[in-house]
Amino acid sequence: xLNDVSEQIRECLRHAEDCARKAAAQIDPxxxxxxxxxxxxxxxxxxxxxxxxxxxxxxxxxxxxxNNPSSGQA
Numbered sequence: 001x002l003n004d005v006s007e008q009i010r011e012c013l014r015h016a017e018d019c020a021r022k023a024a025a026q027i028d029p030x031x032x033x034x035x036x037x038x039x040x041x042x043x044x045x046x047x048x049x050x051x052x053x054x055x056x057x058x059x060x061x062x063x064x065x066x067n068n069p070s071s072g073q074a
Contacts, residue, residue, distance in 0.1 A: 005049050005056070013046055016038075
């Protein structure tokens with residue numbers, strides 16, 4: 001699952017970078033703003049995937065510790 005999340009994050013970052021490049025190439029201020037908005041949204045999605053991955057990892061660790069009392073605190 002973690003690899004899937006990492007790949008999703010990389011894909012979002014690639015899209016964000018593409019939008020930033022397209023924004024920089026625009027002369028029309030409306031189109032430039034639209035591409036910058038899309039970049040922001042891709043970056044936000046990447047952060048969401050990152051948070052989801054961290055929460056999934058933490059949840060799994062918590063479950064493992066609950067199922068293995070010997071690995072708990074002394």
